[in-house]
Amino acid sequence: MGLTTTFGSGDILLFMLEFFLFIIWFWLLIAIFGDLFRDDETGGGAKALWVVFLILLPFLGILLYLIVRGKGMGTRQAAQMQAAQSAFDDRIRSATSSSAPADQIAKAKALLDSGAIDEAEFAKLKASALA
Secondary structure (H helix, E strand, C coil): CCCCCCCCHHHHHHHHHHHHHHHHHHHHHHHHHHHHHHCCCCCHHHHHHHHHHHHHCHHHHHHHHHHHHHHHHHHHHHHHHHHHHHHHHHHHHHHHCCCCHHHHHHHHHHHHHHCCCCHHHHHHHHHHHHC
């Protein structure tokens, strides 16, 4: 007789539930640690206490963290996303700005060719771009 294990449909469903709960628990730990270390207002000692509490009593620690600091998690996440978006926008603006003298001269030449400016204005724009 060998050792055999049979899984009934109830055992499979229970295993799937346990696996799903483990994934959720692990995701919550990652989200909480991320929020904890991103928060500039919390001091190092408080962060260390939260980490010890989350490691020693993980289920209770997660629940207490969500109760005590859960409301601020959303605002901190939104502030971080806003800062990242504004940094991205600034980077795009600086990359697409036409601050190079050649670009300014080309735009002035296009205005001259279209008749929007005359030769004297083109010379003035060209001199200011090269200055």
